[in-house]
Amino acid sequence: MRASGRGAWLNVYASIQGVTTPQGQVKGRFMNRAGGRAPTVTEYVVSNIDHTVPQYMELLHKLELVTDQDSVHTINPSTAEANELTATDPEDLMALYDDVVFNDGPVIMLNGSGTYHHLTYGMCRGAIDKHEVPYTMFHFDKHGDSRPSAGSIDCGNYLSKLTKDSPYATKQVVIGADSMVDNGKWMDTEVLDKGAGIYPYSAAEARFTKMDHEPDVDCVSKQYDADKHWVDVKWHTVEKEGIDTIVNRALDRTETDAVYITVDLDVLSPEYASTDWSNGKMSLDELLDAIKLIREEKQVLGIDITGTDRSLEESCCHTYYSIAAIVNEVTDGPHDREFFKDNIKTERGILRTLGILP
Numbered sequence: 001m002r003a004s005g006r007g008a009w010l011n012v013y014a015s016i017q018g019v020t021t022p023q024g025q026v027k028g029r030f031m032n033r034a035g036g037r038a039p040t041v042t043e044y045v046v047s048n049i050d051h052t053v054p055q056y057m058e059l060l061h062k063l064e065l066v067t068d069q070d071s072v073h074t075i076n077p078s079t080a081e082a083n084e085l086t087a088t089d090p091e092d093l094m095a096l097y098d099d100v101v102f103n104d105g106p107v108i109m110l111n112g113s114g115t116y117h118h119l120t121y122g123m124c125r126g127a128i129d130k131h132e133v134p135y136t137m138f139h140f141d142k143h144g145d146s147r148p149s150a151g152s153i154d155c156g157n158y159l160s161k162l163t164k165d166s167p168y169a170t171k172q173v174v175i176g177a178d179s180m181v182d183n184g185k186w187m188d189t190e191v192l193d194k195g196a197g198i199y200p201y202s203a204a205e206a207r208f209t210k211m212d213h214e215p216d217v218d219c220v221s222k223q224y225d226a227d228k229h230w231v232d233v234k235w236h237t238v239e240k241e242g243i244d245t246i247v248n249r250a251l252d253r254t255e256t257d258a259v260y261i262t263v264d265l266d267v268l269s270p271e272y273a274s275t276d277w278s279n280g281k282m283s284l285d286e287l288l289d290a291i292k293l294i295r296e297e298k299q300v301l302g303i304d305i306t307g308t309d310r311s312l313e314e315s316c317c318h319t320y321y322s323i324a325a326i327v328n329e330v331t332d333g334p335h336d337r338e339f340f341k342d343n344i345k346t347e348r349g350i351l352r353t354l355g356i357l358p
Helices: 006-017 052-062 082-086 090-095 119-126 158-165 189-194 243-252 284-297 317-331 337-354
Strands: 043-047 071-075 107-110 135-140 169-175 197-199 205-208 221-225 230-234 258-264 299-306
Touching (some): 052 317, 090 119, 107 119, 135 158, 169 189, 197 243, 243 284, 258 284, 284 299, 284 337, 317 337
Parallel strands (some): 043 071, 043 107, 135 169, 258 299
């Protein structure tokens, strides 16, 4: 049973207010004399979409991952109920980001529920495309978000639509998505012809129907039946081959110098995030290792994070520490991973005591 009422959240929030940065858990070369992040400017786009965003922004400020020196551009996606954004016009999404101006990047967009993952479409088409540089989408998610699309855009079809509509988002790489990529009915087969990289966490096989040719995809094996117009594919998976191998496979097949990274927290196992969609199996270390590898090889134009649980009146601080860990990785922040993992473990214990987590 989940706790309810403001009092329970205040008990959880107190642990955020009391957070400190222990010595010995800091990357010294990124520290300034005050013990915080080095004085560099990071550009943030904050989507004011639900109550979880201001909650975890408190933690990011407390950990000095967002400072007064940073540039913070706030987006208010809807003046009415946020539910109006569950399916909307692509042009309306793009218009939200017309005024976003950034320098060398990467820009970091901070979102709320994964129900609004299609805000990534607006960010990429309305802001990132202004670079006029070809880039590859690296999409970390339990879901493929590449359902066939027609007309309106939502969180389940934004990725396939983005790589069709954008003259610069030339290709998608989906990592960790067991849902949708193991079912041909939920994957737009046109993206396979654009060289999409599909790397589930553990769901190794899929059948795609209504195929008039054999697609050229990176996989363990495939069998095409010309008479029945289907192809059976066995994917490379994170579980079997490891995150380093999978990311390096994807990078070896990424022709663009620039990339954009989008993270849905439901790619993570429940240990690291509570979401309003079902969780995947990836560990926080695996996700951070993947981001590190991509940053070492490619120019990252931007990254966004989505997938918090808006159904909770009090939210889950272990999720917020996972968000902070991602931001820390991207900004070369002052904390090491053990700092975040220790706090995640502590917060889960608090939330179990409050009855918020089982």
